[in-house]
Amino acid sequence: MAEDDRKDATRDAVGREIESAMNGQVSGLPPEQAEALREKIRLRVREEIERDLRARTASDRKDAAHLAKEARKKEKHGEEGETFIRFNRNFRFQHMVMFSSVILLIITGMPLKFPNFILSRFVINFWGGIQYSTIVHRIGAAMLIYFMIHHFLYTILTRDGRRDFWLLLPKLEDAKDIVHNIRHFLGKLPDKPRFGRFSYIEKFDYWAVYWGCIIMIGSGLFLWFETDVLRFLPKYALDVAHEMHSDEAMLATLAIVIWHFYNVHFNPDRFPGTLLWWHGRMSEHEMKEEHPLELEEIVARRAKESAEVSNG
Amino acid sequence: MRKFALTAVLVFLGGGAFLPGLAGDASASISLEKCTLCHGKPEFRKLLVNGQIRDLFVTGDSLAGSVHGKKGCTDCHFDVSEIPHREHPKRVTCTHCHFKGNHEGAPQSDNVLAYFDSAHGTAIARGNTKAPLCQDCHGSHTILKAKDPGSRVARGKVAETCGRCHMEVYAQFKGSIHGAALAKGIAEVPSCTGCHGEHKIYARNDPKSTIYSTHVSEQCSKCHASIKIMGKFGIETEQVATYKESFHGVANQFGSRTVANCSSCHGVHDIRPPADPLSMVNPKNVPKTCGKCHPGANPNFAIGKIHVDAKKKESGIIYWTATFFKWLTIGTMLALIVHIFLDMYGRTRRLRGER
Incomplete structure (x- = not known):
């Protein structure tokens, strides 16, 4: 749950940043065209962010599994240390x-x-x-x-x-x-x-x-x-x-x-x-x-x- | 009735005359005198199709002195049953008597079988009329025991006999050290049969052959590894051992057919001593000889001994390298093993609770 919230928060933050950046670019265009372009860019950016998050969570998961294994080992053979x-x-x-x-x-x-x-x-x-x-x-x-x-x-x-x-x-x-x-x-x-x-x-x-x-x-x-x-x-x-x-x-x-x-x-x-x-x-x-x-x-x-x- | 009896007797007698086999020992039927009626004339000869003249002169003395001295003409030419014979008698078949278990008193051996398996025997079987039969090597009427120095297959004469067909090889052999020694009458020197075998002669690419590429060194070493033989001529015997230790020798023992064997470098029939300028292993010819397998070989191939023995002090720098590594290995390994045993000793002490 916490992870999903974190993802959403990141996505929103990045989205807001892009929105503000885009507004500067489309100021000269007619409103419908500007809206269509904005929508297109939003979709594309969202895809990129999703992909990045997926990759990061995969490696995070691997790290977490490794840490867990280490912890178990430590519990079993305490005398070995880190x-x-x-x-x-x-x-x-x-x-x-x-x-x-x-x-x-x-x-x-x-x-x-x-x-x-x-x-x-x-x-x-x-x-x-x-x-x-x-x-x-x-x-x-x-x-x-x-x-x-x-x-x-x-x-x-x-x-x-x-x-x-x-x-x-x-x-x-x-x-x-x-x-x-x-x-x-x-x-x-x-x-x-x-x-x-x-x-x-x-x-x-x-x-x-x-x-x-x-x-x-x-x-x-x-x-x-x-x-x-x-x-x-x-x-x-x-x-x-x-x-x-x-x-x-x-x-x-x-x-x-x-x-x-x-x-x-x-x-x-x-x-x-x-x-x-x-x-x-x-x-x-x-x-x-x-x-x-x-x-x-x-x-x-x-x-x-x-x-x-x-x-x- | 009487007529019938007479006819029967006549037929019986006639049959006896025409079928000597049935009539038992009286079969020594066709006597020498009858044969020599024609064959005893010195001018009795035949002009062959190819223009050669075939001498057909045979007398009662032809077999005298040979191993077949007690035999008659038709003992071998048994297809001659009437005189004069109408057909050309067939070639004599020695296996008629010479097989293992014969009752004729002919030597008991399997040489006949060995011959039929050999290169010559298989060539005959394939229909090569030029391939030799028994009598081509052993002779026809004047066959002597191989031990007899006058025999065509005696050690001193067999090269000449083989050379009747293998002329080029015979010419090469005569010039070689073995050929020269043979001419001098040295008893130990190999003639053709010394290397190729007597009846078991095979082609050089037949794995059964004594001169197959992986068998050559073994064949040469029969004499060249023997101090007893080589000592007489002042030739070293270490060549065999040094070859077997070299990469060529090792690869040869593992069955490589491309690697050099004795005859790759020293020659096959034209083996000459290294000092001979015609020798393949004369320093001048070494680049050419090595270049057969190592393209681009140069005079550097001849600087340094080929049959080198690292264990001998005469090998110079090679001996010193070997000695250095020997003591390096002994010293290092001794130190390391001592360290390992000390380690184990210390662990044992501590396990026992000693300090």
């Missing part, structure tokens, strides 16, 4: 492009490194034979190259990208955190190190991907356009690229499957996995556990902002 957006939509999209390309690359590439392994032949034949699995490998490669370009632009052009880049740079704190964490594991120190937005584990993952992408894309392009490369470089350069591609692939696969999966999915806090890569949200409780310094910063910023609002 949720924070840890990774924005753009960042999640990049991560999804990257991991789908890496999965494609691993499953089409590893059989070539281990041709005698029992599953290799099956995997290659799954794509229809070597002549097609190499095409799939190149599709994966194109996706990874796209991800790399997208991430460069994201880092340069967006505010979040620039902020995250500076926060990801390794600092002396990280070395201290490693020592602190290991002492904590061994029971020498009671508390975990207090991490900011990115812990040393996440920084390692980030720069490992950087290193991996440069080596893999660089050497991979050599192997992709082998004849063009050999126009300028001797054959052993291609052999070096082949060796790098093969060895770095192994390192990257092991690091992802063992290290990254343990830290984000399989460790006892998260087992059997997290959907953070999909929704990008993190609860207050998790923030307190894993990124306390970032949480403090956010709380401090909010306090400052609300103080400014109330002052202004």
